[in-house]
Amino acid sequence: MEKFPQFVVFLVAAAFLGSLSVVLVLFWVLHWKGGLAWDQGLLEFNWHPVLSVIGLIFISGFGVIIYRLPWTWNRSKTLMKYIHAGLNIVTFVLLVISLVAVFDFHNSKKIPNMYSLHSWVGLAAVIMHTLQIVLGLCTFLLPCTPTFIKTLYMSVHVGVGLFIFGMSVTAAEMGITEKLIFSLRPGSNTTLPYSQSPPEAILVNTLGVFILLFGGCILWIATRPEWKRPPASIKESVGSEEGSILNKTNVSAETNNENVAEGTARSTPLNLEDVGQRSTF
Amino acid sequence: MEKFPQFVVFLVAAAFLGSLSVVLVLFWVLHWKGGLAWDQGLLEFNWHPVLSVIGLIFISGFGVIIYRLPWTWNRSKTLMKYIHAGLNIVTFVLLVISLVAVFDFHNSKKIPNMYSLHSWVGLAAVIMHTLQIVLGLCTFLLPCTPTFIKTLYMSVHVGVGLFIFGMSVTAAEMGITEKLIFSLRPGSNTTLPYSQSPPEAILVNTLGVFILLFGGCILWIATRPEWKRPPASIKESVGSEEGSILNKTNVSAETNNENVAEGTARSTPLNLEDVGQRSTF
Numbered sequence: 266m267e268k269f270p271q272f273v274v275f276l277v278a279a280a281f282l283g284s285l286s287v288v289l290v291l292f293w294v295l296h297w298k299g300g301l302a303w304d305q306g307l308l309e310f311n312w313h314p315v316l317s318v319i320g321l322i323f324i325s326g327f328g329v330i331i332y333r334l335p336w337t338w339n340r341s342k343t344l345m346k347y348i349h350a351g352l353n354i355v356t357f358v359l360l361v362i363s364l365v366a367v368f369d370f371h372n373s374k375k376i377p378n379m380y381s382l383h384s385w386v387g388l389a390a391v392i393m394h395t396l397q398i399v400l401g402l403c404t405f406l407l408p409c410t411p412t413f414i415k416t417l418y419m420s421v422h423v424g425v426g427l428f429i430f431g432m433s434v435t436a437a438e439m440g441i442t443e444k445l446i447f448s449l450r451p452g453s454n455t456t457l458p459y460s461q462s463p464p465e466a467i468l469v470n471t472l473g474v475f476i477l478l479f480g481g482c483i484l485w486i487a488t489r490p491e492w493k494r495p496p497a498s499i500k501e502s503v504g505s506e507e508g509s510i511l512n513k514t515n516v517s518a519e520t521n522n523e524n525v526a527e528g529t530a531r532s533t534p535l536n537l538e539d540v541g542q543r544s545t546f
Numbered sequence: 547m548e549k550f551p552q553f554v555v556f557l558v559a560a561a562f563l564g565s566l567s568v569v570l571v572l573f574w575v576l577h578w579k580g581g582l583a584w585d586q587g588l589l590e591f592n593w594h595p596v597l598s599v600i601g602l603i604f605i606s607g608f609g610v611i612i613y614r615l616p617w618t619w620n621r622s623k624t625l626m627k628y629i630h631a632g633l634n635i636v637t638f639v640l641l642v643i644s645l646v647a648v649f650d651f652h653n654s655k656k657i658p659n660m661y662s663l664h665s666w667v668g669l670a671a672v673i674m675h676t677l678q679i680v681l682g683l684c685t686f687l688l689p690c691t692p693t694f695i696k697t698l699y700m701s702v703h704v705g706v707g708l709f710i711f712g713m714s715v716t717a718a719e720m721g722i723t724e725k726l727i728f729s730l731r732p733g734s735n736t737t738l739p740y741s742q743s744p745p746e747a748i749l750v751n752t753l754g755v756f757i758l759l760f761g762g763c764i765l766w767i768a769t770r771p772e773w774k775r776p777p778a779s780i781k782e783s784v785g786s787e788e789g790s791i792l793n794k795t796n797v798s799a800e801t802n803n804e805n806v807a808e809g810t811a812r813s814t815p816l817n818l819e820d821v822g823q824r825s826t827f
Contacts, residue, residue, distance in 0.1 A: 438719065439719050445662075447727075
C-alpha cells in the first residue's frame with residue numbers, strides 16, 4: 266500500500282477520536298444528564314445521542330472504510346461485503362431505537378417533532394442509510410442481480426454513502442448545539458447557562474470537535490485513491506512485485522471462492538471484483 | 547475529461563444550490579430580520595450570516611474546485627493559482643467583516659463570545675483558512691520556495707483545505723440552528739416559535755439543506771481522481787488522442803510560460819506542474 270504510514274496515522278486517529286467520542290457521550294448522559302432509562306422522560310431521550318453517536322458516527326464510520334483496511338485485502342471480498350452490510354445493519358437497529366426514544370420523549374412532553382434543521386438532516390440521513398442497505402443488499406449480495414446494474418449503481422452507492430456519513434456528522438453537531446441550548450438555558454436548574462461555559466458545555470463542545478475530526482479522518486481515508494482495495498486481478502502482481510502484506514495464496518483462494526460464490530456472473534467480461542472494490546471510493 | 551456529463555451535472559447543481567443559498571440568506575435578513583446596518587444591534591449581526599454564506603460557503607467552495615474546471619485547463623497554471631488565491635483572499639476579507647459584526651453585536655449587548663460549538667468550529671475554520679492563504683502564498687507563489695517544500699506541503703494544503711470547507715458547512719448548519727432557536731423562541735415578538743414551524747423556519751431550514759447539498763457537490767467534484775486537472779506533460783497527449791477540449795497550442799504556451807515563470811525549479815526532476823495540480827485533490 267502506497268503511503269502506508271500516513272494511512273496508519275489516519276486510522277489510529279480515527280479509532281482514537283471515535284472511541285473518545287463514544288466515551289464522552291456516555292460520560293455526558295451518565296454524569297450530567299441523569300443516566301439512561303425508558304421512562305418517556307429525559308432519561309429516555311438520553312438514548313438518542315448515545316445510540317446515534319455509537320451507530321451513525323462510530324460504527325457507520327468504520328463501515329465506510331472497512332474495504333480500505335489493508336489487513337483485509339487477503340480476505341474474500343464477499344466476506345468483506347457481509348461485514349460492511351452487517352455494520353450498517355447494526356447501525357440501522359441502533360438508529361431505530363434512537364429515533365423511537367426521541368419521538369417517544371417528544372410525544373409524551375407534547376413537544377412537536379421534525380421542526381428543526383437537525384431533525385430534517387438527521388431523519389434524511391437515517392432514511393437514506395436504510396435505503397442504502399436495502400439497495401446495497403439487493404444489488405451487491407443477490408447473485409441474480411445483473412452485472413450492468415451492479416456497475417451502474419456502484420458510483421451512486423459510494424457517493425451517496427459518503428454523503429450520508431457527512432450528513433450524519435453535521436446532524437450530530439447540530440444535535441449537540443440544540444441540546445446544549447435547550448438544557449443549559451438561563452433559569453434552568455443547572456448551575457450556569459451555556460453562555461457562561463460551564464464544564465458540561467466545554468465537555469460536550471469537545472465531543473463535537475472530536476466527532477468532526479473523526480468525520481474528517483474517515484472521509485479522508487475513504488477518498489484517497491492510493492488506499493483503495495486493489496482488484497483481485499492486480500493484488501497478485503502487487504504481492505509478487507513488492508513483497509507487500511498481501512498473501513498471494515489467500516488471494517488466489519479468495520478469487521476461486523468468489524468465482525464459485527458469484528456463479529455465472531463471474532464469467533462476464535466485466536470483473537465483478539473490480540465493481541465491488543469501488544464501493545468505498 | 548472522463549465522465550464529463552456527470553461533472554457538468556454536479557457543477558450546475560453546485561452553481562444552482564450555491565446561488566440559491568446566497569439568495570435565501572439575503573431574503574432571510576432583508577425580509578424577516580430587518581435588513582442590514584452597522585448599528586451594533588441585530589441589523590449589524592445580520593452581516594454575519596450573509597457574509598459567511600457568500601464568503602466561506604459560496605466563494606470558498608468554488609475556490610476549492612477552480613482547478614477542476616476543464617475549461618481552464620488550457621490556461622496557465624500560474625494564472626489559476628492567482629485566481630485560487632484571489633478567491634480565498636476575498637473570502638478572508640468578507641470573513642473579517644463578518645466576525646467584526648458578530649463580536650461588535652455581542653459586546654454591545656453584553657453577550658459572551660466563543661462559548662458555543664458553532665463559534666469554536668467557525669472561528670477554527672476562519673483561522674485555518676487564513677493560515678492556508680499565508681502558507682499557500684509562501685509555498686506555491688513565492689518563486690524562491692524549494693521544490694521539496696512544495697511537494698511536502700501539497701498534500702497537507704489539499705487535505706486541510708477540504709477539511710476547512712467541510713468545517714465551514716458544518717459551522718453554517720450550527721449557526722442556522724442557533725439563530726433560529728434564539729430568534730424564534732417562545733415569547734419573542736414573532737408570530738410563531740421555531741417549534742411551530744413558521745414560514746421563516748421553513749425557509750431557513752431549506753437554506754441549511756441547500757448549503758449541505760452544495761457542500762456535498764463541491765467535495766464530490768474535488769475528490770474524484772478522474773476530474774483532476776491533468777499535468778502539462780499529459781495534457782498534450784490527451785488532446786491529440788481524444789480531440790478533447792484542450793487546446794494543444796495553449797497548453798504548449800502554458801508550459802513554456804511556466805518554465806520561464808518558475809525559473810530553475812522547472813529543471814528539477816520533479817514536475818512542478820504535477821505538484822501544483824494536486825492542489826485540489
